[in-house]
Amino acid sequence: MYLNEARDLLWIASTLYAFAVFFGFASTHFTKSNFCKNATLIAIVTGFTLHTRGLYLRGLEISGCPLGNSLERVQFITWSLILTFLILRILWKLNLLGSLCSGMAAVFGIISLFKKEWDYPYWLDSSYHRLFSDPWIELHASIAIFSYGIFALLAIVSSMYLIQRKALLSKKTGLWGTFLPPIHDLDHSAFRLLLIGTLFLTLSIVVGGMHWLQNPEFVTSFKLFITLLLWAGYCILFFLRYKSRLFGSKFSQATIALFIIAMVSMGFVNSKSKGSANPSTMTSSQE
Amino acid sequence: MNNSVTSSSLHLLGSSHHIADLAVREKISLPQGKIDDFYKGLSTLPGLDECLLLNTCNRTEIYGASSNGFSPDMLREYFSEFHKLDPEFLRKYSYQHSGEKVVRHLFEVTSGIDSQMVGETEILGQVKKAYEDACERKVSGKMLNRLFQKGFQAAKWARTNTGISKGQINLGNVLCELARRIFGKVSNSRLLVIGAGEVAESAMEAFKSRGSQAITVTGRTFDWCPLSRRKPDELAEKYGGFALAFSKFQESLHHFDVILTSTASGRSLISVDAINQAMKNRPAKPLFLIDASVPRNIDEAVAKTDNVFLYNMDDVSAIANENLKSRMAEVDRCRSVLGKKAVRIWEQMTHHALANSSANQSTASSS
Numbered sequence: 001m002y003l004n005e006a007r008d009l010l011w012i013a014s015t016l017y018a019f020a021v022f023f024g025f026a027s028t029h030f031t032k033s034n035f036c037k038n039a040t041l042i043a044i045v046t047g048f049t050l051h052t053r054g055l056y057l058r059g060l061e062i063s064g065c066p067l068g069n070s071l072e073r074v075q076f077i078t079w080s081l082i083l084t085f086l087i088l089r090i091l092w093k094l095n096l097l098g099s100l101c102s103g104m105a106a107v108f109g110i111i112s113l114f115k116k117e118w119d120y121p122y123w124l125d126s127s128y129h130r131l132f133s134d135p136w137i138e139l140h141a142s143i144a145i146f147s148y149g150i151f152a153l154l155a156i157v158s159s160m161y162l163i164q165r166k167a168l169l170s171k172k173t174g175l176w177g178t179f180l181p182p183i184h185d186l187d188h189s190a191f192r193l194l195l196i197g198t199l200f201l202t203l204s205i206v207v208g209g210m211h212w213l214q215n216p217e218f219v220t221s222f223k224l225f226i227t228l229l230l231w232a233g234y235c236i237l238f239f240l241r242y243k244s245r246l247f248g249s250k251f252s253q254a255t256i257a258l259f260i261i262a263m264v265s266m267g268f269v270n271s272k273s274k275g276s277a278n279p280s281t282m283t284s285s286q287e
Numbered sequence: 288m289n290n291s292v293t294s295s296s297l298h299l300l301g302s303s304h305h306i307a308d309l310a311v312r313e314k315i316s317l318p319q320g321k322i323d324d325f326y327k328g329l330s331t332l333p334g335l336d337e338c339l340l341l342n343t344c345n346r347t348e349i350y351g352a353s354s355n356g357f358s359p360d361m362l363r364e365y366f367s368e369f370h371k372l373d374p375e376f377l378r379k380y381s382y383q384h385s386g387e388k389v390v391r392h393l394f395e396v397t398s399g400i401d402s403q404m405v406g407e408t409e410i411l412g413q414v415k416k417a418y419e420d421a422c423e424r425k426v427s428g429k430m431l432n433r434l435f436q437k438g439f440q441a442a443k444w445a446r447t448n449t450g451i452s453k454g455q456i457n458l459g460n461v462l463c464e465l466a467r468r469i470f471g472k473v474s475n476s477r478l479l480v481i482g483a484g485e486v487a488e489s490a491m492e493a494f495k496s497r498g499s500q501a502i503t504v505t506g507r508t509f510d511w512c513p514l515s516r517r518k519p520d521e522l523a524e525k526y527g528g529f530a531l532a533f534s535k536f537q538e539s540l541h542h543f544d545v546i547l548t549s550t551a552s553g554r555s556l557i558s559v560d561a562i563n564q565a566m567k568n569r570p571a572k573p574l575f576l577i578d579a580s581v582p583r584n585i586d587e588a589v590a591k592t593d594n595v596f597l598y599n600m601d602d603v604s605a606i607a608n609e610n611l612k613s614r615m616a617e618v619d620r621c622r623s624v625l626g627k628k629a630v631r632i633w634e635q636m637t638h639h640a641l642a643n644s645s646a647n648q649s650t651a652s653s654s
Contacts (some may be wrong), residue, residue: 169596185572248593
């Protein structure tokens with residue numbers, strides 16, 4: 001195991017996220033233990049640092065933003081999720097959010113690392129051409145993936161809302177109900193995350209749209225349709241919540257459903273590679 | 288009071304809810320006006336170097352530290368004589384401990400595991416007050432000072448390291464905890480109390496103690512006689528809240544986050560339509576309803592409305608009992624550790640007393 005190997009670093013980061021989950025839940029049992037609380041944050045920050053370095057090394061290897069295969073996309077989304085959590089943690093604190101974020105990052109990170117076929121070394125192909133020859137399209141992709149990280153965080157917050165609501169409706173005391181944040185705070189956080197995520201996704205579509213206008217041949221109509229549908233979905237959801245037409249449990253369920261759709265649709269929103277757009281330069285790369 | 292310690296011991300005479308019911312405790316409890324005279328007589332008992340009286344609604348206990356020549360029975364005799372109680376009656380409804388058992392008992396009292404509501408924290412304040420009172424009267428000396436300081440430390444240990452204070456068991460506090468899980472800070476939530484029952488008062492006290500400034504009370508008696516002092520007005524004044532006309536509360540429901548009904552009207556006061564109307568004015572804000580009345584005052588069907596959380600007395604009591612059960616599970620563990628601590632402290636106290644005693648003797652012989 002080497003600290004200058006991208007995969008090794010990603011493994012360590014995922015393990016540290018798993019430790020953060022353990023310490024986070026332990027701190028709910030041992031409420032007086034500062035060790036568990038500090039250990040959770042230290043594990044997340046250390047994991048995030050190694051995660052960043054892992055993605056950076058992979059980026060150097062492929063000479064671009066690492067979004068070329070399923071492993072890279074999953075790792076980039078979990079990285080965005082943890083980054084968003086760490087930034088928002090400064091603004092507002094929600095109990096157990098760090099544990100649940102690191103839990104999601106650990107589970108998806110480990111699955112993506114276990115599945116060897118998800119890490120197809122496309123950059124070793126003789127026909128490989130740099131994935132993002134245009135910096136605008138690279139910016140579009142990275143912002144889009146970052147917005148997915150925010151939507152992942154939104155889905156976690158919405159899940160917390162539904163769990164707390166269920167605990168309150170069941171009229172029983174339990175570990176979850178006691179330690180999860182109040183539903184009022186969760187509702188407010190979800191609304192703010194939806195606003196931030198929708199803004200980033202809109203920005204990504206604007207940047208991508210500028211590239212599409214110049215090079216329409218790189219974007220399949222299916223990708224265009226799915227992307228716009230998802231964007232419209234989040235915009236409508238934001239409008240409905242803003243106007244208080246959709247709120248509470250139905251709003252939370254809608255945000256989770258949209259995130260699942262976004263994840264599932266990721267496999268279908270591959271751009272045409274340069275190679276397929278231009279027969280003279282065949283490539284298997286995808287966005 | 289003589290503070291010199293020679294072969295000292297600790298004594299305790301007490302009566303509590305464990306062996307005496309309320310009527311008996313009322314007879315044994317010392318009225319506030321008699322305490323000065325009680326201390327005066329107590330401090331003149333031969334051989335009793337230090338004393339302290341703990342007098343609460345659930346217990347009356349006299350702690351004493353003595354040198355040679357003091358008989359613990361003298362405490363009981365003095366108490367029955369002073370309070371004009373039949374000695375047999377007092378013997379039946381009191382307990383007497385000496386030495387290490389006194390340390391163990393005090394530890395259990397301060398930590399709350401000997402309380403009627405296991406794990407309650409009020410007793411610690413009452414013990415501290417009793418100790419301060421004894422210090423001011425200069426009837427507490429080295430032995431009792433050390434005993435009570437260790438008692439306060441034991442209470443802190445028990446609350447920090449065991450689950451005896453975990454979860455709320457007071458109904459008002461349970462409601463506050465539920466409100467916290469819905470709204471976050473209880474101080475920001477607006478409470479409307481309809482009626483003036485015991486639960487209503489308990490809830491208002493709990494909300495007030497957590498900084499809630501927006502407490503409103505309404506009741507059927509309010510409109511009947513606005514010039515007289517009826518319960519809703521008195522409650523509103525007592526907790527720094529507002530009184531609302533009973534005829535107007537239905538149209539003001541949307542202004543409140545927490546609504547508690549505690550009336551004996553026997554009919555539904557809040558219907559589904561009233562709640563649906565209120566929720567139209569606050570769609571995204573949750574509403575917490577507590578029906579503490581029997582028969583119920585809130586239509587049960589309101590629970591189906593999104594963002595509305597309805598609890599009745601059975602629900603709240605079930606949570607309090609569940610919390611109490613989990614506290615009880617911790618009592619044995621807490622008692623066992625406190626017992627060990629008591630033995631250690633008692634050994635230190637007696638060793639310290641003996642060391643002082645021999646030092647005094649050697650000083651006396653050399654002089």
